[in-house]
Amino acid sequence: MEALDYHAEERRKAEFDVEEMKIVWAGSRQAYEISDRVARLVASDPVFRKDNRTMLSRKDLFKDTLRKAAHAWKRIIELRLSGLFFSCGMFIPAIKGQGNEEQQQKWLPMAYKMQIIGCYAQTELGHGSNVQGLETTATFDPETDEFVIHSPTLTSSKWWPGGLGKVSTHALVYARLITDGQDHGVHGFIVQLRSLDDHLPLPGITVGDIGMKFGSGAYNSMDNGVLRFDHVRIPRDQMLMGVSQVTREGKFMQSDVPRQLVYGTMVYVRQKIVADASCALSRAVCIATRYSVVRRQFGSHNGGPETQVIDYKTQQSRLFPLLASAYAFRFVGEWLKWLYTDVTQRLQANDFSTLPEVHACTAGLKSVTTSATADAIEECRKLCGGHGYLSSSGLPELFAVYVPACTYEGDNVVLLLQVARFLMKTVSQLGSGKKPVGTIAYMGRSEHLLQCRCEVERAEDWLKPKVILEAFEARAARMSVTCANNLNNFPNQEEGFAQLATDLAEAAVAHVQLIIVSKFIEKLQQDIPGKGVKRQLEILFNVYALSLLHKHLGDFVASGCITPKQGVLANEQLRLLYSQVRPNAIALVDAFNYTDHYLGSVLGRYDGNVYPKLYEEAWKDPLNETVVPDGYHEYIRPILKQHIRVARL
């Protein structure tokens, strides 16, 4: 019997080689093969079944997660996949980045082997974004050669660390270092929280879970925790001493290793976040695209089939820019991976020259890609109409689990303001002969960019990467320079920066979007094999860039980069591009190579067999265990029978 495939016809329509595109998406043939193998292993393993997760109570959900984690760990060892995807969040990267040689040798093997489980305890009830404001103290006691870790206020309670509440045995605690009555600012300390024998919290430690979070599953499967210290003592060598040290005598010293080394860790973490954005976004887009092909509504002629909703231009103009963004984020994420290697090598060679630019670009990319992805997932849910609201669509939980990416590892708005600071500094140094490098190199051509005119005369002129690039460069440069000029109208820069913060954040977005656009162009300049593959990527690139241009038309037109007429032409071209994406839409999401298990969505099923499965899923709800619901006799029947005892008032 042939397998049912409602998408078969769509798949036949594709104008490119999907298998080759899968390799482009994965980054390399090897990466493709590994991820494909792992995905199949996970999908076929009954322990990893996902259904019913949304119906479990908090406790059962958590236990179910422990069960899966333990099994995953077992499989990782069995398959010798070690290190491949098990991650204790920031615990290990931070020890790597901030510990000295001995500390790394002592703690990392234990952490890798999971003889200890560590969490990253930075945020407190009262401080998240402002790390320098943390209140937990680590006071050196020279008598005993120990630090005394203490929570002096309620707001100093550690709050949010993932894995802290129930699982972790250790925490990397950020606390104000105090020696001899002097505050040296915030440093990291490795603190054991629980006994390795019976998992009970050690004396002086109060630890628990912070309670329910967004969604039904999502982070509720995790024990984000609260932690308080009552004068807990740890040995001196448990302060991370890679960058600064406290001596036996209690002397605080900066190491000769430059502080900037920690930036390496940050680039690492943020490139992972950008990669995650492309994953989450592509998942949502895959679901919405497949369902939009299956779903038909209106437009039947003479009893024929109705129109597939993906054929509506509004559906296309909402969906295809997100599809294009998934590819765009994928490629910029790939480039960030390269950047991480580059930065690491430079740091080792004591070359810190690119750091400010790298910092701005990673902070900005984290911000822009996660914000766009969060919005996109919700848009994909809406694109599925009513059925997108069902848990079985997979989209509600995908949203709930994704959105905190806009907040953790740097609030997205705070990050944009950091990017803006860098932009303003760059502009202010333009005259000084200091040549901007890397992603900010275009500022070196700002004289040209501030007066150039876009040469588009016909819609198809907008297909040229060079034309698009210049428009994005001109917009970014002009917005930055305008902000810089406006800053000069304020008596002092800080006041100006505060007053113009919103404009500055917008300028930062323009800069970051330019980075994404330019990295997509660089990708297209590579040799990309496979029938029609490059052509599809070119179309997606144009969709990405022109849909941004349309969305931010105010920026482009107001700063004089393009004329209103050219904006209209871009929009016309966009409409044509949507028609070119349409026949390839299913194949373009197939190229993500996601298993149905990974997608976890009835609407996004590979075979498109949506309706029978929705129907089947419904009956599994516990409410359907009985036809007459629990509560009928107490609450419904008395009303229907008008047997309500009413109090005399």
Add this chain to the structure above:
Amino acid sequence: MEALDYHAEERRKAEFDVEEMKIVWAGSRQAYEISDRVARLVASDPVFRKDNRTMLSRKDLFKDTLRKAAHAWKRIIELRLSGLFFSCGMFIPAIKGQGNEEQQQKWLPMAYKMQIIGCYAQTELGHGSNVQGLETTATFDPETDEFVIHSPTLTSSKWWPGGLGKVSTHALVYARLITDGQDHGVHGFIVQLRSLDDHLPLPGITVGDIGMKFGSGAYNSMDNGVLRFDHVRIPRDQMLMGVSQVTREGKFMQSDVPRQLVYGTMVYVRQKIVADASCALSRAVCIATRYSVVRRQFGSHNGGPETQVIDYKTQQSRLFPLLASAYAFRFVGEWLKWLYTDVTQRLQANDFSTLPEVHACTAGLKSVTTSATADAIEECRKLCGGHGYLSSSGLPELFAVYVPACTYEGDNVVLLLQVARFLMKTVSQLGSGKKPVGTIAYMGRSEHLLQCRCEVERAEDWLKPKVILEAFEARAARMSVTCANNLNNFPNQEEGFAQLATDLAEAAVAHVQLIIVSKFIEKLQQDIPGKGVKRQLEILFNVYALSLLHKHLGDFVASGCITPKQGVLANEQLRLLYSQVRPNAIALVDAFNYTDHYLGSVLGRYDGNVYPKLYEEAWKDPLNETVVPDGYHEYIRPILKQHIRVARL
């Protein structure tokens, strides 16, 4: 002892009379008093306690909801509040709108008294937006004078109706009427689903719940249902016969009552949805505003307190337009209430002249206000940083329960396209002497609007309502006329409409935003008592309009309504306005008069005592019942102790 109030200082800063603003918000003194009284009753009634809802299993959550509903019903009877807020969704309004006299007399009293519980069963697995495509059949059997209700396909299963799955005894079922082999399209039928004795489904009826939905609480407390008919027979007089009838002989007849009467119901429902939008939005804004005042981050000088995050301009430019929107939606909702009365009176006098305009304006307002509100709730959550992600912030569940408003009662994009059709029709008739009325009257001045120039020269010129109104009118008129002109480039209008759908939807948004702006202006022209109240509303109006102008700058500049320079001036003015809102922010959200119970948010507490309460809430989570979590021995300990049995592969 004086009550703790962290917001006291903020409340003192307010420059207007909050008590008077409460009345403006409520609509009248009487409305204020009723809602205040009810809110207090509910808040003080232990049965209505809300906590722990997110931790309940689906079944317990549902039962808990039944318990509350039963209690609410009892209290309604006791307090003689009947009719005030208990609603069976669309069951009653539809019988009122589409039933004939006898049917109303028979069914409405039973429904009001809750001797029967009805749901509105329109949507099917395969059809939602396209109501005319519904597949359920109601075939007249002249032998027995009955209709046979049947579900001929899987996709014809009713799917989504709220209250259907477990609670309803009756349903208003929309089905294709078939007499003598002829299909007369979709009509409404009252069908009993369950026995009134034991609540068991009647023969031929399969009914159940459709399963988990978005969020943890939200609509999971409701039994949205699935329903299938296997040749279920109902008496002929259970077809709603207000508009069309089937005679004893099986003859189908249109009544002389005009079909348009059903529009009354629709206006009623949509004005309720717009009112709900202002409620949901104001709730989210209240939480985010209060927390933004309590939350401090960065900016401490010499050990002084840090900056309240509400003082950051980015926070203001994200939050204050939402605050202004809450007021804007409130006033347009109030006006819609008036419109409903007006339309009802006209319909009774057989005046159908305003119907197309009323339909377009209510459809558009439903779409624009619900989309904006859904996005705004999520933005408010992000404005609260990490803590907004906690269930105890109230924001995740508010989002989950609100978002389907973008989909039910008309998918928001489908509605915009309906508005666009009306706009195109209006434009095409401009030459014909037919004078546009009501919210579309401005099109009658399109000759002026297509060439007028905005006269703003200084930032403060943007404070004039007349200037703003004209800019919004010009933008809306130009976008519509441009679309209409472009339609003419297509060989046929339908093809053009399909191709230009995205532009048309954007033109519709421009039209609807103009309506909201103009109704806000009309409100300001009324006599508004109370010290400083009107002044605050004027500021909010300007914030609402200018923030829209900034967001849609591309529209305004590209269509030549304003120059880029004027756009810059609007933005400057906006910044000044934010500073004027700032000292009044807390009082402006106090004016909503929400109890802490209603808000259901630790972050939005009236007294601002956020941190101790967050800390307290955390410990209530079931995961905190034990220090060592369930699952430790099975799953965590073996890993830590490296006692994992690994399969030999």
